[in-house]
Amino acid sequence: MFHLRRVLISLSFLIVCLTGCSGHIDCNSVQTQANTPSEDGFTGYVVERKDDSILVVDPAYKDFGANGGKSRYYPAKWFSNAPDPQIGSYVEIWTDGSPENEPYPGQARAGTIAVSSPATPDGAHMSEEDAIRVGLFTPDGEKISIPVIVDVQFYQDVGTWTIRMRDAMSTTENQDEIEIRVEDVEPVE
Numbered sequence: 001m002f003h004l005r006r007v008l009i010s011l012s013f014l015i016v017c018l019t020g021c022s023g024h025i026d027c028n029s030v031q032t033q034a035n036t037p038s039e040d041g042f043t044g045y046v047v048e049r050k051d052d053s054i055l056v057v058d059p060a061y062k063d064f065g066a067n068g069g070k071s072r073y074y075p076a077k078w079f080s081n082a083p084d085p086q087i088g089s090y091v092e093i094w095t096d097g098s099p100e101n102e103p104y105p106g107q108a109r110a111g112t113i114a115v116s117s118p119a120t121p122d123g124a125h126m127s128e129e130d131a132i133r134v135g136l137f138t139p140d141g142e143k144i145s146i147p148v149i150v151d152v153q154f155y156q157d158v159g160t161w162t163i164r165m166r167d168a169m170s171t172t173e174n175q176d177e178i179e180i181r182v183e184d185v186e187p188v189e
Contacts, residue, residue, distance in 0.1 A: 076105035088132035
């Protein structure tokens with residue numbers, strides 16, 4: 001009887017663990033990924049696409065100012081073999097193990113890609129991904145060489161999205177962020 005109880009408790013624990021993790025790999029929230037990045041994967045926003053390659057820029061910068069480098073270095077990498085993620089998606093990418101090129105932005109071949117699926121805010125017609133994509137294709141967004149998505153906010157009371165960006169290639173120390181407002185409209189089918 002004691003062994004049966006032990007087995008049932010173990011099975012219950014296993015079921016709870018597996019159920020809680022079932023959606024974690026395929027569809028993470030941006031906040032979860034930003035707070036617990038994988039050591040192996042490269043995370044960031046897809047900001048450009050050419051054929052089956054995507055440019056991913058991590059909004060978390062590294063400070064190399066103490067060593068004479070840039071005080072705001074944003075990791076960026078082109079990934080080939082990435083036909084699915086759309087511009088505006090927040091992704092985590094693992095390479096296939098082939099050699100990577102190091103010029104900025106780097107280059108690698110994607111092996112596995114996990115796309116986050118943040119919930120569309122209450123009252124919004126567009127997703128965060130759609131709002132970023134629209135913002136990147138505005139005249140102000142297109143002026144940026146390598147866009148860094150700093151922040152995305154939806155304001156339900158006025159029906160607009162605000163996307164704050166900066167240019168990863170900027171040589172000025174105190175480069176101002178640009179703020180792009182996007183009307184929250186229903187997507188056309």
